[in-house]
Amino acid sequence: MNVLTPLHVGNGNELTPVDFYPRENEILVLDVERLVDDLQKLGADIEEILGMIRNPAEDLYVWKKFLTEYKINPEQYAKYKLKVRGKIGKMSSRIREFIKESGKPYIPGSSIKGAIRTAVMYEILKECGDTVTVVEALKEGTRIAGKDPIAIQGLIRSIEHPANHDILDYYIHYINMEIKRALQRRKKVNLKTVDDLLEAIVFGFDIGRGGIRHEPKRDPTRALIVRDSSKIPLNNLAVYEVRVIGADVNIPVWVEALEPNTRFNVEIIFDKELAERNSDYFNGLLWHCKGKELEEFIWKAVEDFYRELAKIDGIRGSNLLRIGWGKGWISNTIGLLLKRKGQKWEQVRRKLGLGRKPGGKGISSMFPKTRRIANGMPMGWVEI
Amino acid sequence: MNREFYGKVIIEGEIEALTGLHIGAQRDTSEIGGIDNPVIKDPHTGLPYIPGSSLKGRLRSLFEIYVNSKLDELKDQYKGLKNYMKGSCREIGKENCGRFFNRELHNVWIHVCNTYEEARNCPVCRLFGASGKESNFPSRVIVRDAFLTEEWKEKWRKGEEITEAKMEVGIDRITSQANPRTTERVVAGAKFNFEIIYTVEDLNEVEDDLRHLLMSMLLLEDSYLGGSGSRGYGKVKFHIKRIAFKPREFYETGDEGKIKSTKQYKSVQELLNNINDVVSLIKPQGG
Numbered sequence: 301m302n303v304l305t306p307l308h309v310g311n312g313n314e315l316t317p318v319d320f321y322p323r324e325n326e327i328l329v330l331d332v333e334r335l336v337d338d339l340q341k342l343g344a345d346i347e348e349i350l351g352m353i354r355n356p357a358e359d360l361y362v363w364k365k366f367l368t369e370y371k372i373n374p375e376q377y378a379k380y381k382l383k384v385r386g387k388i389g390k391m392s393s394r395i396r397e398f399i400k401e402s403g404k405p406y407i408p409g410s411s412i413k414g415a416i417r418t419a420v421m422y423e424i425l426k427e428c429g430d431t432v433t434v435v436e437a438l439k440e441g442t443r444i445a446g447k448d449p450i451a452i453q454g455l456i457r458s459i460e461h462p463a464n465h466d467i468l469d470y471y472i473h474y475i476n477m478e479i480k481r482a483l484q485r486r487k488k489v490n491l492k493t494v495d496d497l498l499e500a501i502v503f504g505f506d507i508g509r510g511g512i513r514h515e516p517k518r519d520p521t522r523a524l525i526v527r528d529s530s531k532i533p534l535n536n537l538a539v540y541e542v543r544v545i546g547a548d549v550n551i552p553v554w555v556e557a558l559e560p561n562t563r564f565n566v567e568i569i570f571d572k573e574l575a576e577r578n579s580d581y582f583n584g585l586l587w588h589c590k591g592k593e594l595e596e597f598i599w600k601a602v603e604d605f606y607r608e609l610a611k612i613d614g615i616r617g618s619n620l621l622r623i624g625w626g627k628g629w630i631s632n633t634i635g636l637l638l639k640r641k642g643q644k645w646e647q648v649r650r651k652l653g654l655g656r657k658p659g660g661k662g663i664s665s666m667f668p669k670t671r672r673i674a675n676g677m678p679m680g681w682v683e684i
Numbered sequence: 685m686n687r688e689f690y691g692k693v694i695i696e697g698e699i700e701a702l703t704g705l706h707i708g709a710q711r712d713t714s715e716i717g718g719i720d721n722p723v724i725k726d727p728h729t730g731l732p733y734i735p736g737s738s739l740k741g742r743l744r745s746l747f748e749i750y751v752n753s754k755l756d757e758l759k760d761q762y763k764g765l766k767n768y769m770k771g772s773c774r775e776i777g778k779e780n781c782g783r784f785f786n787r788e789l790h791n792v793w794i795h796v797c798n799t800y801e802e803a804r805n806c807p808v809c810r811l812f813g814a815s816g817k818e819s820n821f822p823s824r825v826i827v828r829d830a831f832l833t834e835e836w837k838e839k840w841r842k843g844e845e846i847t848e849a850k851m852e853v854g855i856d857r858i859t860s861q862a863n864p865r866t867t868e869r870v871v872a873g874a875k876f877n878f879e880i881i882y883t884v885e886d887l888n889e890v891e892d893d894l895r896h897l898l899m900s901m902l903l904l905e906d907s908y909l910g911g912s913g914s915r916g917y918g919k920v921k922f923h924i925k926r927i928a929f930k931p932r933e934f935y936e937t938g939d940e941g942k943i944k945s946t947k948q949y950k951s952v953q954e955l956l957n958n959i960n961d962v963v964s965l966i967k968p969q970g971g
Binding site for chain 1: 703704749750752753771772774775777785848850851852854855856857858859860861862863864866871872873906907908912913914915916917919
């Protein structure tokens with residue numbers, strides 16, 4: 301894969317001013333443990349060091365005083381250096397760390413596979429999302445799961461409602477019902493689980509007491525094995541200032557990101573044997589509709605979905621994919637399809653609170669209104 | 685039933701995790717802020733290891749799929765297979781429905797021959813064993829638990845991390861909300877000592893069995909070990925250090941001079957290419 305625009309995959313940690321030493325256009329990420337050890341050996345007072353770490357002085361140079369006093373070259377304690385793209389902020393700066401293994405960045409298979417699955421969900425809903433096909437897939441899937449069809453008759457009836465042209469018409473109605481139910485219980489809809497039923501219908505399901513739920517063992521994308529990437533040399537990493545464009549308040553975020561033109565290897569295997577062996581076990585719309593040509597379909601979906609997204613971002617190239625952090629709602633979801641539902645979706649979107657203005661209670665009339673820009677570029681585009 | 689013993693072939697080496705490896709353990713206490721999915725660890729040392737059952741199970745599973753795929757061709761060669769059709773009894777739900785994957789084991793369907801004779805004439809069961817309904821066939825392959833190599837234990841003693849908590853996020857494909865979870869995994873690069881022992885019970889079947897064993901190992905290298913393999917985890921590679929044949933005479937006398945080894949082969953592929961070198965240790969002059 302070749303990185304086209306800054307790419308950040310986080311590991312959940314943040315580097316704080318204690319962890320690094322800024323210089324002109326670059327920062328040194330320090331081996332703090334070794335530095336503190338050596339400072340103590342040179343006679344520095346540990347209490348003073350700790351005080352400094354707890355309450356950093358005016359500027360970013362937490363270590364400046366000690367380094368000058370004991371004539372230490374910070375270079376000696378640098379684990380690695382990062383070029384700075386954009387402006388590094390004042391003492392509150394925190395830098396989101398890139399995921400690494402044994403100190404070297406890599407791209408997790410899960411990030412790539414997640415991006416592929418988003419495209420697959422988008423494309424299958426586009427191609428096979430009509431009510432008739434979905435209902436067929438549900439009936440067939442129930443038979444495969446060895447369950448009594450009565451268990452899902454309610455769901456099928458709702459989907460077959462004449463007002464629904466496709467599954468998304470039903471789904472928007474379903475989200476509305478969920479919101480109503482939540483309101484009755486004086487709770488908010490859990491935004492982390494809104495897609496659960498749709499994921500189950502598309503990728504494969506089992507039926508339990510609570511209805512249909514996604515069952516990874518019945519999900520044919522099990523056959524798609526995406527390895528973690530090769531380790532990437534540290535000199536491909538830089539600190540990017542990421543700005544949120546379109547927001548009223550503009551607080552930038554700093555991230556460690558791979559620079560454009562970074563290349564790395566990824567191994568992707570489609571396990572035909574596994575797909576074949578489980579052919580009487582997988583269910584869901586994807587398997588029902590595209591089971592026989594699953595592998596080709598996956599790549600077609602990726603091509604189709606990301607071509608459309610690339611148009612929006614003005615990215616050129618073939619075999620595109622968008623991965624990592626900062627992609628925005630459109631790239632992370634099936635938003636392109638939902639937006640086509642016009643007013644129906646718009647109402648649900650407002651009720652879900654998507655596009656809520658920070659601080660206030662108002663909801664933006666345009667959604668998605670904000671985009672993240674790293675040094676002038678959209679984030680996360682790669683070329684396969 | 686007629687069992688004989690000619691000796692043991694011992695394959696030793698290292699198994700390297702090329703990507704992070706997660707073989708899960710049950711979490712018995714839920715600590716606050718603890719990891720959602722811990723890896724299995726040796727209770728004595730607290731260090732992660734690869735259970736022989738995980739490794740053997742995976743080798744068997746991959747080989748079963750291979751045999752099922754070529755069932756019609758293999759029926760001529762192995763009469764234990766002649767009553768099986770391709771596929772799984774899962775759909776029908778009855779064990780022994782005549783399909784290849786005929787036995788339910790914790791919601792998974794595997795292949796098991798029901799009688800000793802059938803198992804002996806089946807490439808899967810005679811290698812990996814069968815606990816049949818009517819009689820058992822003991823496995824010819826033993827896969828030991830694989831513990832960290834000295835080099836990696838030393839790294840651990842020096843304070844290097846052997847496992848990492850990998851953060852992953854599930855993203856809701858409607859709202860784009862992130863749903864974080866952490867999984868513990870053994871770091872990429874970690875190496876474990878493995879030992880696989882094959883018991884020679886029939887000189888005519890040695891080559892065939894060893895070939896199948898090595899083939900399963902090769903299949904594993906292009907598949908994955910442990911959990912979450914379809915999203916990056918568990919790519920492994922075998923580094924072969926030693927392959928030796930301990931004949932019956934060694935066990936009778938304890939004389940190490942009786943043990944025979946081949947020259948060094950680094951990879952499974954190289955060993956498979958030179959399988960005759962191994963076979964000739966066991967059956968000199970084609971005997």
